[in-house]
Amino acid sequence: MTTTRLIRFIRRGQRVQLAHVAPDRTLLEVLREDLAATGTKEGCGEGDCGACTVVLGSERDGRMHYEAVNACIRLAHSIDGMALWTVEDLTADPLIQPAGDAAGGDLHPAQQALVDCHGTQCGFCTPGFAMSMFGMYQNHVCRGQAITREMAVRELSGNLCRCTGYRPILDAAQQMQELPAMRVDEAALLQHLKQLALDTQRPEADSTYDAPTTLQALLAARAAHPQAQVVAGCTDVGLWVTKGHRRFERVLDVTRAQELRAVREDGGLLTIGAAVTLTDAYAALVAHWPQLARFAERFAGLPVRNSGTLGGNVANGSPIGDSMPLLIALGAQVELASTRGSRRLPLEDLYTGYRTSVMAADELLTFIHVPLPVAGQLLAAYKVSKRFDDDISAVCLVLNLHVDAGRVAQARIGAGGVAAVPARARQAEAALAGQPWGEAAAAAAGQALQAEFSPISDMRASSAYRRELLAALPLRLWRESRQGTPQALTLHELSPLTLSEEALP
């Protein structure tokens, strides 16, 4: 007989225990309908507006780790064992206290700053902003890190506001650090979480929401229930529930398998477990390829990156996912595992068609192996979308050239948004190989890309525009590779001609 596990989490310094929650109910539904916590709003039901942002806390390396996530597409069961804050909790959590002798107000600094800066109008997006700011407060202010405007822009890009035009909200994000400090009592919270972890639920033989803690158990569960819906961060599967109205009788959550939660470096490879969030996975990639920083931040918004996983993005296999063109260009391999054993294959060989892959019914994607950078590597990841942040690519093109003595020794190119699958651009690679790196080679690569792909027209872009980008982006790489020239700038590095007097004639 199938059973439903309890959901247990820490809220307002107390353990909350929920029984009989269906495996496919979202955290937002449970908050609003079961717990009467209506402060958290539904704006879109698909993780794109941030009105439903809540903060999750978990132990990591002995300290608290805070993540703002979208409650609307997060399955409720996935927060088992964590701490949860909703907007109501900022004024009701006894574990949030004024720091030292500071006399705290009745509002949290994230909230008070929004009031002081006139950061609310209709107020419907406000709880989400307050929670994203609470996450920033714990992650940055409480660790002595100043919040700059640039940081606020970046970390709030997944929260939409239709009224204010954002300026007062960005002011508030920077101002909250000036207010009397309030902080989470981490020692007490860690103790609560530890107790929760010790008080392990009896593993149910046949639970409808299964989140095994070892890879072995995970693979066994996969073999036993090949029909179960596999989820990681649920940032796409969540939409199958909210928008597709699908029901899952059984869910298999891969994110608790310890082996899959780590990033390792070994044998010239960066190995990213399938349960590593996009935030952490991209941080590991950016550590090796700093030029990917802006690209990484443009992947959805922070709440989605905090929930979603790199493995999930790859396994889902959307032709417009941004991770795959990058990983293909980097020469990444994916590891697939089942109780029968494991195998590795180049990422580009994973996909067989629109959202189909070579994965067997009992297999899971477990690891992504990325070769570490070598000297002479020229890597650029380009994303073109209607909106700069928190959007899906019209075209994503990642070029990885090995330039040796002015010549392209080798090229690997990944492309998204131009075919039914994330694709490797072998013809363009061939067009570049052996050529002197220059405008002619870049133009030839562009022509090869245009010959290689026949992108469709849709609501994001026309086929003609996508084709034009395929030709233009290799030329942009050529331009940007000429360091020190004005052409090496990007649009986002331009300043207005107002601020510096010397810029004026």
Place this chain on the structure above:
Amino acid sequence: MKRDDITLRGAGESAAIAPQPAMGRSHPHESARAQVAGNAHYIDDLPELRGTLFAAPVMSPVAHGRVNGIDASAALAMPGVHGVVLASDIPGDRVFPSAARDEAILASEAVQHVGQVVALVVADTVMAARRAARFVKLDVTPLPAILSVQDALAAQSFVLPPVHVRRGDAEAALAQATHRLQGQFETGGQEHFYLEGQIAYALPLEQGQWWIHSSNQHPGEVQHWVAHALGIPAHAVRVECRRMGGGFGGKETQAGHMAVWAALAARKFGRPVKLRLDRDDDFMVTGKRHPFAYEYDVGFDASGRITGLKLQMATDCGHSADLSGAVADRAVFHCDNAYFLEDVDIVSYRCKTHMQSHTAFRGFGGPQGVIAIEVILGDIARRLRLDALDVRLRNLYGKDERNVTHYQMQVEDNILHELLPTLEQSSDYRRRQKAVSAWNAVNPVFKRGLAITPVKFGISFTATLFNQAGALVHVYTDGSVQVNHGGTEMGQGLNTKVAQVVADELGVPLDHVMVTAADTSKVPNASATAASSGTDLNGRAAQYAARTVRDNLAAFVSGLDRCGAGAVRFEGGMVISPQTTRPWREVVVAAYANRIQLWSDGFYRTPKIHYDKTTLTGRPFFYFAYGAACTEVAIDTTTGESRVLAIDILHDVGRSLNPAIDVGQIEGGFIQGMGWLTTEELVWDPKGRLATHAPSTYKIPATSDVPEHLNVALWPEANREDNVGGSKAVGEPPFMLAISVYEALRNAVAAARADGGAAAGERIELRAPATAENVLRALGRVAG
């Protein structure tokens, strides 16, 4: 705080006018503390009554067709489903009682757009209702659909007859013009994207009475519509709205649909019913800002001054008239923007297409009118190779001559002759324009553009009868004050401003005054909160109500102290007569004991306005609000991507009632307008299905789209007309300042095309919204 820098800078000379204790100060929004704490209730947050059911719409899958039948059997068999509501379940009239009476409450014979609601499924939970709605099968015979404004024009498919406004002899003026230019262009629609989607909660009460919670801008109309559909008198229906999570015009008429549908479902099942649209359904069901298509023929002299203009505006109204007539009228009233058009011929077509019924959206046709003349002036400047600001200045309405609009209203309060040069100076426009040219001369990849555009926006409902408002002010015996007025709070700060007005009228601290939910059982027949008029109308009505209470108290005190009532002052929570100073509360208690009325109504109607609908002439507006913006942009000629780099705004709100709230309206309006003209692209597929139906595909501005250089200053002069507190309306006018973004982009495109050897002075054809793709198209690099 930066915010104060902005407001103080803006306060300028007006600081000389000592602000009132409450008015003129940047008090926080009355709900701010509740909003940040998650305690501000929206309709979906209200406790649900026992037995509440949930409804979800069944929508047409085709753009145009004849309905042969509806088969709900599969849906009815699903768990938790109670039933469906069809047109045959409507006890009253089956047509929405709009002026045109052209929209079925539930489509039963024909469907007119993809997403038109034909039925509702009612179930135990919202998800059960939504799931089941997809299993209701429609038997529809498709009919030919009109899916573009051009096709509608060709087919003479209109929701309302065309409107023609002429002055002088445009044809002759064009024939004699030194220069002449023709062009065509289009502007796209815009989804409101209020963060709180459409919602209504209908509660059947005893004895055939109803209580409707509706997130809407016009409770009086919702009351009328619900009564009409249920076939009951209006007095049996009470509509309440404490706040909306954004409206922007999208909840003016079209929130009424939700309320009527919820009420019909509640009537059929005899239980409370909540209807909360899923965001995707909201996009599919409700109308947007009207897309427009333009054709013009303009004559001008060597200085760029317009000597004659023929302008055709074709408005895509969607399948029904809704508010389209008034929207298209306002476009006609605003296609002059700030400029004198002597010999002019304007024709406006109100086209019927098989799409969502487009509706009110901040500016209400004004933006579509203003952009027409701004595009034309930009074209003229580029053709003559003159600075566009100089051309704009030369065309401004004069102060003493050239000051009558094409609809025969004299422009009496023109401040642009002072405001524009002030912004020109403060934004350093001339030097920056040179710097932009210098940059463009040496940078082939990134091109910059800079533009200043002004706005002159007429304030008042063009339908004169809507320019009335009522309010109630109740003083309780503890001295606290409750205010109710006919306006609705959608985030714009109306309740805050009204509270400030009442506090100063009674001379009490602001925290004594509470404004309560809009409620048709308190103030009846209230107009929509729209046309930027919320504070002008309701603020004044509340002021008059408070004044009556104050007069009652003054008369009472004058009797006690044997002085004239006029000698009694109300200040700082005290009531001051020449003899005695008493605390407010003490006076209130004493007055109550002496049976003095401590509450009153107030009524206001806007003076001076009149308008003849048959000749399209008169004074439709009480006054104009003005402003101007200077915007710098850059484009990447590789991909067409663009950035707004700097914005300087100087805007006229009269004597600001609340500078922080006004700056919030200005910035928010500008960024929303920027979205309309840059990233917010609505795409309908060839079958008329809206393909951009959620924030994943429809992109409103996000944090990183707003430049750090965003300066807002307020023009330091009170309204020259007698408006509440000397203020001016602020909701819509700033939206149009974002046209400077579009003109700056066209300048950048022109610079890039000049590099490519394009003919000097050519028209820059940049589709709005200027997405990266459309910029690259304007550069000649994308066909189609």
